[in-house]
Amino acid sequence: MGELNFFLGLQVKQSPKGTFICQQKYTRELLKRFDMEASKVIDTPIATATQLDMDETGPPVNQTMYRGIIGSLLYLTVSRPNIVFSVGLCARFQSNPKESHLKAAKRILRYLKGTQDMVLYYPSSDNFNLIKYVDTDYTGYLVDRKSTFGMDHFLGSCLITWGTRKQNLVALSTAKAESVATASCCAQFLWIKQQLENFGVKNLVLIPHVSSSVQSLIHVLKRTSGEQGQNPEVTEGSAIVTTDSVVAVVPIEEENVVTVFVVSADGILLEIISQKNEV
Numbered sequence: 001m002g003e004l005n006f007f008l009g010l011q012v013k014q015s016p017k018g019t020f021i022c023q024q025k026y027t028r029e030l031l032k033r034f035d036m037e038a039s040k041v042i043d044t045p046i047a048t049a050t051q052l053d054m055d056e057t058g059p060p061v062n063q064t065m066y067r068g069i070i071g072s073l074l075y076l077t078v079s080r081p082n083i084v085f086s087v088g089l090c091a092r093f094q095s096n097p098k099e100s101h102l103k104a105a106k107r108i109l110r111y112l113k114g115t116q117d118m119v120l121y122y123p124s125s126d127n128f129n130l131i132k133y134v135d136t137d138y139t140g141y142l143v144d145r146k147s148t149f150g151m152d153h154f155l156g157s158c159l160i161t162w163g164t165r166k167q168n169l170v171a172l173s174t175a176k177a178e179s180v181a182t183a184s185c186c187a188q189f190l191w192i193k194q195q196l197e198n199f200g201v202k203n204l205v206l207i208p209h210v211s212s213s214v215q216s217l218i219h220v221l222k223r224t225s226g227e228q229g230q231n232p233e234v235t236e237g238s239a240i241v242t243t244d245s246v247v248a249v250v251p252i253e254e255e256n257v258v259t260v261f262v263v264s265a266d267g268i269l270l271e272i273i274s275q276k277n278e279v
Contacts, residue, residue, distance in 0.1 A: 042114065
């Protein structure tokens with residue numbers, strides 16, 4: 001059948017040094033479809049000060065066109081993790097889009113015009129460090145004041161998963177919002193680890209990066225659980241999934257420390273327990 005070069009809008013180029021994946025042709029067609037070929041380029045997909053809301057008094061725009069833009073951009077996130085957050089934010093207003101929402105969506109198209117040559121590069125390597133990053137936009141969604149978190153997972157230097165998600169609860173502190181995000185990310189972290197082991201990848205090194213506020217909360221709970229005589233029996237790298245909760249067990253950046261994140265089925269963090277293993 002030959003070497004894979006094109007698949008469902010994805011362009012693939014393989015070489016002995018690695019693999020390149022992009023959607024350059026799709027991006028050009030997208031800009032042409034929505035008459036953005038002559039638009040001015042811009043450096044970022046969304047301004048740092050942008051906070052979209054329902055904009056009840058704003059002028060409405062064509063729903064079909066707006067949904068077409070959002071649907072096309074969502075497919076483009078398959079190879080463009082740098083627009084996931086901004087596209088996800090604009091996608092929340094498809095039921096009643098206003099001019100402010102369309103302006104934000106077109107800004108993403110302007111950004112894409114200047115970054116058409118960006119690709120995902122997967123170098124040939126035997127590095128099997130599994131690394132996760134997670135961050136939270138605390139109460140950034142003005143409609144219901146819920147937080148949005150984003151996460152990325154790397155296998156060595158290769159980005160393998162990415163995404164953003166609005167949390168199901170209104171966090172009353174940054175520590176709460178980041179703890180929920182970290183717990184959800186850890187659950188996926190361990191699922192990826194299990195899948196890789198099923199494919200025969202052994203000796204994985206887990207490197208979770210958690211925020212300073214989460215680490216502070218973990219140490220507080222660790223001290224509290226120690227005072228109360230709690231001694232949970234956990235195994236590093238394990239995960240327990242039930243109908244009610246997900247228990248994710250991961251090491252943090254401290255020697256012989258295992259942290260347990262207990263997450264409810266709807267993504268709410270129920271408990272964090274940290275335990276120092278005896279050597």
